[in-house]
Amino acid sequence: xxxxxxxxxxxxxxxxxxYATVAVILIALCASLLGVPLVxxxxxxxxxxxxxxxxxxxxxxxxxxxxxxxxxxxxxxxxGQTPLVLLLTMAAAILLLRTGQxxxxxxxxVVAMISVGALxxxxxxxxxxxxxxxxxxxxxxxxxxxxxxxxxxxxxVVFSAVMALLVAIVFLFFYRKIFSVTxxxxxxxxxxxxxxxxxLLIAVVTAVVIVMAMNLVGSLLxxxxxxxxxxxxxxxxxxxxxxxxxxxxxxxxxxAVGILISLLAVTPTGATIVAVxxxxxxLFSLAGLIRGGTRA
Amino acid sequence: xxxxxxxxxxxxxxxxEILKGVSFRVNAxxxxxxxxxxxxxxxxxxxxxxxxxxxxGGAILPGDGLKRSEIGYLPQxxxxxxxxxxxxxxxxxxxxxxxxGWRPFLTKEEKKIARGALATLGVADLEKRCYRExxxxxxxxxxxxxxxxxxxxxxxxxxxxxxLDPGAAGEMYDLVDKLHASGITIIMITHDLxxxxxxxxxxxxxxxxxxxxxxxxxxxxxxxxxxxxxxxA
Numbered sequence: 178x179x180x181x182x183x184x185x186x187x188x189x190x191x192x193x194x195x196y197a198t199v200a201v202i203l204i205a206l207c208a209s210l211l212g213v214p215l216v217x218x219x220x221x222x223x224x225x226x227x228x229x230x231x232x233x234x235x236x237x238x239x240x241x242x243x244x245x246x247x248x249x250x251x252x253x254x255x256x257g258q259t260p261l262v263l264l265l266t267m268a269a270a271i272l273l274l275r276t277g278q279x280x281x282x283x284x285x286x287v288v289a290m291i292s293v294g295a296l297x298x299x300x301x302x303x304x305x306x307x308x309x310x311x312x313x314x315x316x317x318x319x320x321x322x323x324x325x326x327x328x329x330x331x332x333x334v335v336f337s338a339v340m341a342l343l344v345a346i347v348f349l350f351f352y353r354k355i356f357s358v359t360x361x362x363x364x365x366x367x368x369x370x371x372x373x374x375x376x377l378l379i380a381v382v383t384a385v386v387i388v389m390a391m392n393l394v395g396s397l398l399x400x401x402x403x404x405x406x407x408x409x410x411x412x413x414x415x416x417x418x419x420x421x422x423x424x425x426x427x428x429x430x431x432x433a434v435g436i437l438i439s440l441l442a443v444t445p446t447g448a449t450i451v452a453v454x455x456x457x458x459x460l461f462s463l464a465g466l467i468r469g470g471t472r473a
Numbered sequence: 474x475x476x477x478x479x480x481x482x483x484x485x486x487x488x489x490e491i492l493k494g495v496s497f498r499v500n501a502x503x504x505x506x507x508x509x510x511x512x513x514x515x516x517x518x519x520x521x522x523x524x525x526x527x528x529x530g531g532a533i534l535p536g537d538g539l540k541r542s543e544i545g546y547l548p549q550x551x552x553x554x555x556x557x558x559x560x561x562x563x564x565x566x567x568x569x570x571x572x573x574g575w576r577p578f579l580t581k582e583e584k585k586i587a588r589g590a591l592a593t594l595g596v597a598d599l600e601k602r603c604y605r606e607x608x609x610x611x612x613x614x615x616x617x618x619x620x621x622x623x624x625x626x627x628x629x630x631x632x633x634x635x636x637l638d639p640g641a642a643g644e645m646y647d648l649v650d651k652l653h654a655s656g657i658t659i660i661m662i663t664h665d666l667x668x669x670x671x672x673x674x675x676x677x678x679x680x681x682x683x684x685x686x687x688x689x690x691x692x693x694x695x696x697x698x699x700x701x702x703x704x705x706a
Contacts, residue, residue, distance in 0.1 A: 219553060352577050357567035360557060361548065367523035368571040368623045369542030415603035416560040 181441070188440050196334040201446070202432050203341035204390045205402055209428030210348045211386055212407035213421050214359045214379060224383055224403045226288035227270055228396040231387050233295030234265035235319055235396070236302040263388045269295070270380040322395035322447030337389050344382055351375065356417050394447030402428065405454035412458075412465030431457055475536045476501050476627060476658055477522065482531035484517050490529060492518060497677055497685040501537060501626075504659045506669045509679035515662045516549070518679065519629055522660070539627065542571040545620035545657075547630040550612070555605060561615045562600045565591060568622030590618040594648055610641030617648065628652065630661040646672060 188194045215224050238261040273288060303312055348355070357365040358375045366372045383403075390399040410423035435450030442449075475498040483493035492514040499505055507515050520526040522533055524541050535541065545568070568590070569583045579587075591597045594614040599607060604615060613633060620628055633649065634642035642665070650672055653659050663669045670676075676691040678684040684694060 217553065217557060350577055353567065354570060356559070356563060357570050360554065360559060360564065360567060361551070363520070363523075363525055363548050364546055364619070365567070365570065366525055367544060367546040367548075367629075368568070369540075370570050411558050415558050415606070417558055417563050420558045 184441055185437065192331075194440070196331060197446075198433075198436050200334045200337040201436055201450070202429055203337050204386065204394075205406075205428040205432035205450070206425055207341045207344040207382075207386045208390060208399065208402035209406035209424040210344065210421065211379070211382055212403040212405075212428075213410075213417070213424055214355050215383065216404055216407040216411070217359050218379075220379070221400070221404050222288050223270075223273055223380070224387070225400040226273060226292035227266060227383055228387050228391075228399045229292035230269040230273075230295040231262065231266045231384075231391055232319055232396045233299035233302075234262045234269065234388075235391065236299035237265060238262045240302055240306045262391070263385065266384040266388050267381055270384040271377065274376055274380045318395065319391065320395050320397045322391075322398060322445060340385055340389050344386065347378065347382060351378070352421075355379070360417075394450060398447045398451050401451040401454055402432075405451070405458050406431070409454075409458045409461040412461040413468070427457055428454070475499060476503075476539055477660075478532075478534040478536060479522070480532045480534065482518075482521065482533065483529045484514055484521055484526070485529050488529075492679060492683075493530075495531070495677075495679065495683050495685075497675075499627075499658060499660060499675075501658055502656065503675055504653050504673045505661070505675040505677060506666075506673040507660065507662045507677045507679065508664070508666060513680040515679055516631055519631055519660070519662060523629065543624050543626055545622075545624035545628040547613070547616050547620045547628070547633055549631050549635060550616075557605060559604045560600070561591070561596065561602050561604055561607065562587070564604050564615050565600075565618045565622060568619035571623050587618075587622055590621040591615075593621065593651075594618045608641070609637050610644065613637065613641075613645060614648070617645075617652075621652070625657065627658045627660070630659065632662050632664065634663075634665060642668070 189198075212224075215221055241261060269291070273291060300316060303316060354365070354370055354375055357370060358372045362372045386403070387396070387399050390402060394402060406424040406428035407420070409427055410420045414420045414423050431453040432450050435453040436446060438444065438453070439446040439449040477499040479495060479497050482495045483490055484495075485491045491512075495518065497505075507518065509515050517526060521528050523544060523546055566579060566583070566587050569579070569587065572583065588597065588600075591600060594617055596611060596614045596618065599611060599615065604612065607615065617630075617633070620630075628649075630649065634645050637645060646668055649659060649661065653672075661669065661673075670688055670692070673688055675687050676684070678691070678696055684691065684696060686694070
């Protein structure tokens with residue numbers, strides 16, 4: 178037991194460990210809030226597709242950043258590469274949503290096409306314009322997150338915190354409209370809610386969360402942070418509000434536990450958090466079954 | 474002054490017309506039922522009136538100071554709603570959003586309107602229950618209460634008794650009668666002519682040849698025997 182606390186204590190003595198912990202918890206919170214409407218709107222696949230697009234965006238940004246670093250070194254110093262990735266992913270989010278709605282190719286097929294295309298294009302780009310000598314390592318950490326979370330800078334944490342706050346405020350402010358648009362889009366449009374605008378909002382926020390989470394859990398694992406807490410909460414709770422609150426609590430708890438385990442056992446942070454989320458889902462499914470069994 | 478005037482409306486998907494040359498008027502206090510075979514464009518027409526689908530041609534003119542956002546709507550249920558985690562209260566209060574305002578919480582007055590709507594439809598005791606665990610008839614009543622929160626003037630109902638057993642269907646029709654009697658104008662899509670004709674004031678028959686008139690004219694036009702009793706019953 179003393180070993181447990183001593184090890185943790187020695188880790189948390191480093192500021193970057195504390196930064197990373199705060200950032201991961203904030204991102205888990207945002208991802209879970211967003212997950213509830215995404216899962217209920219049957220949009221989970223859009224989140225998944227977007228995370229692949231974010232990988233492509235990351236590759237494009239890496240190449241452009243090399244150019245930027247060469248030609249505008251001061252500008253790059255100031256903003257880093259995150260804003261560019263964010264812009265590209267947002268554009269993809271809006272594109273996915275628009276094409277998903279009114280073209281002849283069905284929404285899920287479009288997502289499949291764009292996401293696989295973005296993966297291939299991104300990988301190709303990284304090979305043609307290598308930004309470091311270890312391409313495979315770069316690709317792996319973009320897809321699955323860094324093996325350690327210790328690469329985060331203070332600026333990354335501040336950015337995550339601001340974004341998390343924005344997402345939480347947007348969610349609270351538009352809570353009832355998000356419910357209405359999620360439950361019955363036709364009805365809310367018919368009675369004057371601008372459902373298109375809210376779908377756009379959801380897509381843009383999804384893009385923000387995915388980009389925020391990329392450095393930590395990687396673009397392939399981010400979908401797990403979005404869908405697992407919402408699905409777990411839905412096994413047990415029966416009102417939209419309870420599901421939302423429960424998903425947020427579960428996600429934050431799983432992120433915290435996941436980080437502790439990954440520090441102690443020296444495992445990849447992103448994968449560990451997702452594993453905890455998965456176990457929570459299994460437990461909640463079981464609890465839901467037992468409850469459903471006694472009621473029926 | 475008509476509440477709603479439809480002039481020479483044509484509707485369709487991707488340039489293919491499924492309805493054309495539809496004209497009719499709905500006055501305050503009318504009970505219009507829209508009938509026609511499957512695929513004749515009844516739901517498409519209703520969605521056009523609600524502004525959910527742009528018409529290919531013609532015009533939909535609200536009158537008498539009716540705003541688009543003052544129309545209540547009872548849509549057909551979707552697959553996603555069947556396992557949606559929400560309480561009846563959450564569903565009903567989502568009908569209040571067209572009242573505007575940016576508050577994330579309900580006002581006292583809004584809560585009163587929602588309670589009133591639930592009481593009118595006889596489901597006040599289901600307020601805290603989970604929507605997906607209600608019976609089909611109860612779900613429809615909750616959705617109708619939501620529509621009632623959105624309007625006191627015009628209600629559009631898309632096959633309100635689809636999937637209900639005959640007892641629940643009868644109760645649903647009685648509730649619609651009650652709302653009509655309280656002064657709300659009704660436009661309803663239905664397959665169930667026998668049950669609805671005695672209650673309605675006007676009929677719109679869509680299909681190859683469009684008919685619009687009051688119920689007596691419709692009975693005399695001879696379409697009832699062709700459509701209502703021939704195929705559906």
